Amino acid sequence: MKILLLEDDTALANILVDFLEDEYEVVQTYSMKKALTLAEEDSFDLYIFDINVPDGDGISLLRELREFNDTTPAIFITAFHDTKYLTSAFESGANDFIRKPFELEELSQRITNIKRHFGLDTLIRLDENITFDTKVHSLNIGTKRIALTHKESDCLHYFYKNRHRVISSDELLQNFWGFDEMPSDDAIRTIIKNLRKHIGKEHIVNIRGEGYKFE
Incomplete structure (x- = not known):
């Protein structure tokens, strides 16, 4: 399974890549524009997007991808606790939402649930x-x-x-x-x-x- 990870926090991005690469192929970027280019040029099984990145936001990115019939399941990660971001995330086409700080095992279980629901197991x-x-x-x-x-x-x-x-x-x-x-x-x-x-x-x-x- 191939994951596109958009996360601008360098320390967290490194932790997530190290954790996810034990089981999955991971492509990571800090930039929304780069993530859009990667999504257009390659095929992914799962998106994990941070909501707030320096050159934009994950919600706008996913909304744009959905407009082009990209149905790749997506999980948002964010430090925001305001429910308006939760609402915006799901309205943009998100499939799950996880708030920072979180345990890596929680992310793992959310990915497992996405795999089960979308038939991403081998x-x-x-x-x-x-x-x-x-x-x-x-x-x-x-x-x-x-x-x-x-x-x-x-x-x-x-x-x-x-x-x-x-x-x-x-x-x-x-x-x-x-x-x-x-x-x-x-x-x-x-x-x-x-x-x-x-x-x-x-x-x-x-x-x-x-x-x-x-x-």
Whole structure:
């Protein structure tokens, strides 16, 4: 799992990186502008943003990312205790909030909860008979193992992480193909067809005129 950490307190940033790198890949920055660039250029599984940084604030950053259909789960950390910041954080699209000072174990448990809710663990159970291994891009159906292409695996994982909403073809295209390699809608339909063949049509439902939804 890959984490983007925005924290301008040097001492705390070093502590968090040392702690998180025992289990995760961590990219850390002190700058909101740099964090925005990193988020645009790379793919992350979790954002951990401080609210107050020298060149802006994490809330504005997340709001901007959400406007571009970035659904990466986010945890805010802050020294503020005013509830208006809590409200603003969740209105911007945050998934959790932790106040300084905090125990590292508390952060660990909050990350574990995010992983559970968004399907960020390596092995995901899709139903009683199907498990999905995101690390090796494979499905285990009963005793049968099926290898997926990277695009099929990425799309299935994206569906699962966003299973509470409808995903359009345009959103899939924007997330998994670069601008200079943008394919036609047929590429999406082919991936959907292949995934349905493996896991069943009932798991990826076509919402007419809108897109697809994982159930």
